[in-house]
Amino acid sequence: MHVEIGLSHYLALSAIVFCIGVFGMLTRRNGIGVLMSIELMFNAVNITLVAFARYVTPVEITGQVIAAFTIAVAAAEATVALAIVLLIYQHHRGIDVDRINIMKW
Amino acid sequence: MLSHAWIIPLLPLLAMVLIMFVTHRNRTISSALSIAAVGIGFVYSWIIAVDIWTFPAVHRFSIEWLNLGPSMNIPLGIQIDGLTAMMLIVVTTVSLMVQIYSLGYMHGDPRFSRFYAFLSLFTMAMTTLVLADNFFLMFVSWELVGLASYLLIGYYFEKQSAADAGKKAFITTRLGDLGFIVGLLMLYTACGTLAFDGVFGAVESGTLGGGYLAAAAVFLFMGAIGKSAQVPLHVWLPDAMEGPTPVSALIHAATMVVAGVYLVARSMTIFMAAESAAMLVAWIGIITSVMAAGIGLVQNDIKRVLAYSTVSQLGYMIMALGLGGFTAGTFHLMTHAFFKALLFLAAGSVIHAVHTNDIREMGGLFPKMKTTATTFFIAAFAIAGIFPLSGFWSKDEIVAATLGHPIFTALTLLVAFMTAFYMFRLCFLVFTGKPRDQHKFDHAHESPRSMTMPLVFLAVLSVISGWIGLPWLTHGFSSVVYHGHPHHAEFHLNLALIATSAGLAGIGLAYLMYYKRSLSPERIGAALPGVYRTLLNKYYVDEAYDVLFIRPYYAMCRGWFWFDQNIVDGLVNGTGAFALGWGRFQRWFDETFVDGAVNGIGRVTRGFGLVVRHVQTGQMQNYAFIIFAALVVMWLLR
Numbered sequence: 001m002h003v004e005i006g007l008s009h010y011l012a013l014s015a016i017v018f019c020i021g022v023f024g025m026l027t028r029r030n031g032i033g034v035l036m037s038i039e040l041m042f043n044a045v046n047i048t049l050v051a052f053a054r055y056v057t058p059v060e061i062t063g064q065v066i067a068a069f070t071i072a073v074a075a076a077e078a079t080v081a082l083a084i085v086l087l088i089y090q091h092h093r094g095i096d097v098d099r100i101n102i103m104k105w
Numbered sequence: 106m107l108s109h110a111w112i113i114p115l116l117p118l119l120a121m122v123l124i125m126f127v128t129h130r131n132r133t134i135s136s137a138l139s140i141a142a143v144g145i146g147f148v149y150s151w152i153i154a155v156d157i158w159t160f161p162a163v164h165r166f167s168i169e170w171l172n173l174g175p176s177m178n179i180p181l182g183i184q185i186d187g188l189t190a191m192m193l194i195v196v197t198t199v200s201l202m203v204q205i206y207s208l209g210y211m212h213g214d215p216r217f218s219r220f221y222a223f224l225s226l227f228t229m230a231m232t233t234l235v236l237a238d239n240f241f242l243m244f245v246s247w248e249l250v251g252l253a254s255y256l257l258i259g260y261y262f263e264k265q266s267a268a269d270a271g272k273k274a275f276i277t278t279r280l281g282d283l284g285f286i287v288g289l290l291m292l293y294t295a296c297g298t299l300a301f302d303g304v305f306g307a308v309e310s311g312t313l314g315g316g317y318l319a320a321a322a323v324f325l326f327m328g329a330i331g332k333s334a335q336v337p338l339h340v341w342l343p344d345a346m347e348g349p350t351p352v353s354a355l356i357h358a359a360t361m362v363v364a365g366v367y368l369v370a371r372s373m374t375i376f377m378a379a380e381s382a383a384m385l386v387a388w389i390g391i392i393t394s395v396m397a398a399g400i401g402l403v404q405n406d407i408k409r410v411l412a413y414s415t416v417s418q419l420g421y422m423i424m425a426l427g428l429g430g431f432t433a434g435t436f437h438l439m440t441h442a443f444f445k446a447l448l449f450l451a452a453g454s455v456i457h458a459v460h461t462n463d464i465r466e467m468g469g470l471f472p473k474m475k476t477t478a479t480t481f482f483i484a485a486f487a488i489a490g491i492f493p494l495s496g497f498w499s500k501d502e503i504v505a506a507t508l509g510h511p512i513f514t515a516l517t518l519l520v521a522f523m524t525a526f527y528m529f530r531l532c533f534l535v536f537t538g539k540p541r542d543q544h545k546f547d548h549a550h551e552s553p554r555s556m557t558m559p560l561v562f563l564a565v566l567s568v569i570s571g572w573i574g575l576p577w578l579t580h581g582f583s584s585v586v587y588h589g590h591p592h593h594a595e596f597h598l599n600l601a602l603i604a605t606s607a608g609l610a611g612i613g614l615a616y617l618m619y620y621k622r623s624l625s626p627e628r629i630g631a632a633l634p635g636v637y638r639t640l641l642n643k644y645y646v647d648e649a650y651d652v653l654f655i656r657p658y659y660a661m662c663r664g665w666f667w668f669d670q671n672i673v674d675g676l677v678n679g680t681g682a683f684a685l686g687w688g689r690f691q692r693w694f695d696e697t698f699v700d701g702a703v704n705g706i707g708r709v710t711r712g713f714g715l716v717v718r719h720v721q722t723g724q725m726q727n728y729a730f731i732i733f734a735a736l737v738v739m740w741l742l743r
Binding site (some may be wrong): 026034097100 | 614718721722723724725726729730
């Protein structure tokens with residue numbers, strides 16, 4: 001059977017990747033692992049954006065432009081997050097997010 | 106001229122107020138004020154008397170006083186007729202004599218000014234009483250007179266017996282006044298007014314009559330019984346002798362005690378219309394007269410003898426009025442006032458000289474106090490009814506009034522005999538014979554002029570005052586002071602002889618027993634020990650009252666006290682204890698439930714918080730999870 005790769009396949013991929021990212025963000029113990037999962041979520045969103053741009057409005061390249069923005073923003077955000085993680089490491093001598101709970105009651 | 110008679114009571118009132126508030130410290134000015142006030146009244150009274158004498162009439166002047174409603178109008182008014190004029194003369198004359206006498210007698214007393222203030226109060230009240238034209242004003246002044254009496258009897262209030270005597274007088278007369286008030290209410294209810302002309306008019310027109318009138322009359326008379334010391338309310342008068350002697354002379358011989366007689370005389374219309382009431386009056390009068398004369402036979406205190414004599418003579422007057430002898434009763438009132446006041450003042454002079462009241466410590470005083478003794482003897486002859494002194498004429502009239510009632514006549518003559526006897530017993534024991542207490546005798550001396558001049562003046566009056574009632578006068582006492590219509594006094598020669606012989610017999614017996622000592626008083630007393638003791642102890646009336654009334658009353662008071670202490674206070678304290686317990690309960694309730702609820706809310710909140718805070722783990726991933734879960738839920742629900 002010859003199945004054309006269409007929009008829905010890309011969306012499904014994006015969804016799966018997004019969910020993997022969410023799951024990872026919520027469950028990783030390692031702080032860097034959480035950041036990596038967040039990157040996954042970003043990339044999944046990018047895939048969605050480009051897929052819609054290619055299949056729904058092939059003429060305009062709005063989606064791709066936004067994806068480019070997103071990549072830049074993601075990079076900036078990753079920088080800041082990593083800086084925060086570094087500071088946490090200096091303070092706590094470890095980056096186990098389960099141990100960082102000083103913002104509790 | 107007569108319309109200004111109201112200054113007669115007004116001046117003593119002013120004097121009293123001034124003495125009380127202004128001139129208290131200055132004895133001379135105080136006594137001068139008081140004497141001036143009564144002196145002017147004295148002169149004015151004589152002017153009024155002459156006016157009434159020449160033109161007998163009834164004058165009335167009144168102004169509005171209390172207006173308590175359309176039918177309750179009580180005026181302030183004066184009424185002047187023959188009776189009023191006579192009473193004014195008596196009151197002001199004796200008051201003036203007593204006030205002058207007191208200059209000497211009360212000399213050196215620390216409360217001198219106060220004494221004169223009280224005397225002025227009394228004069229004001231008594232003159233108002235006789236001038237009043239309505240029962241209400243009369244009653245008000247009646248009470249004021251009682252107040253003055255209380256104040257003056259208890260003048261030496263440091264002495265327990267004097268203070269007690271004052272209370273006894275006031276309470277006893279108050280009992281009578283209770284009846285008086287009831288009588289007044291009865292009259293007012295029936296007549297709608299308390300003015301004399303209104304009430305007497307109602308009686309004469311027949312509006313007021315029968316049993317109702319008789320009852321009202323009896324109630325009114327109860328006031329007279331109290332005030333004039335008739336049986337059974339006579340007990341206060343002898344005790345009233347605790348007061349200074351001028352007071353005894355003024356109030357308890359000549360003026361206040363005759364207020365009862367005056368009341369009956371003034372209300373003669375009422376009493377003559379109620380036969381039974383009048384007979385009651387007459388009987389009480391004669392019974393009192395006999396009983397008191399009996400007591401007077403054996404007393405050893407000079408003032409007590411005179412006091413009982415007063416009660417007895419008042420009984421004479423009351424009896425005479427009850428039997429219809431208006432002129433007789435009032436005539437005797439006048440003559441008696443003069444010679445009884447004289448007797449008291451003279452007795453005071455003697456007491457002043459020997460410093461004792463007990464006649465057993467006196468004797469042979471004649472050469473030492475000639476003026477006192479002479480005037481005393483004159484008064485004694487007058488009261489014994491010896492021609493031609495005043496007492497002869499008035500006593501004759503009284504005996505005449507008893508005609509038609511043989512019992513009364515007999516008893517009246519018996520009293521005349523006893524009166525003469527005890528008076529001369531006094532005379533002989535005090536002024537003749539050998540002095541029984543040499544020490545006192547040596548210190549005795551005649552009294553100063555301020556005291557002896559009134560004695561002389563009153564002695565003169567005791568002689569001549571009866572002469573305005575001489576039966577041969579065309580215009581005599583009975584033409585001026587009368588009830589119904591003026592009439593001529595009659596002279597009953599046989600009655601006069603019998604009465605005089607009764608008096609002479611009394612004098613004679615006293616002469617034998619106390620002057621010549623042919624008969625021994627001790628032997629007679631020993632022969633009749635029961636009689637003697639009964640008389641000496643005043644028929645044990647005071648003791649009877651004590652057992653019958655005073656002790657049960659005190660017992661009842663103790664009962665009420667117990668009730669108050671235990672039951673009433675128990676209730677009050679119990680209520681307090683109950684309130685206290687209730688308070689405690691409320692406190693427990695408040696602490697347990699209310700505070701518990703409030704605290705419970707706090708605890709619950711805290712507990713809730715303790716539980717809920719665990720949501721805030723501080724772990725970033727938990728928060729992120731919640732956000733996603735919420736998003737999913739929202740997407741599902743949409």
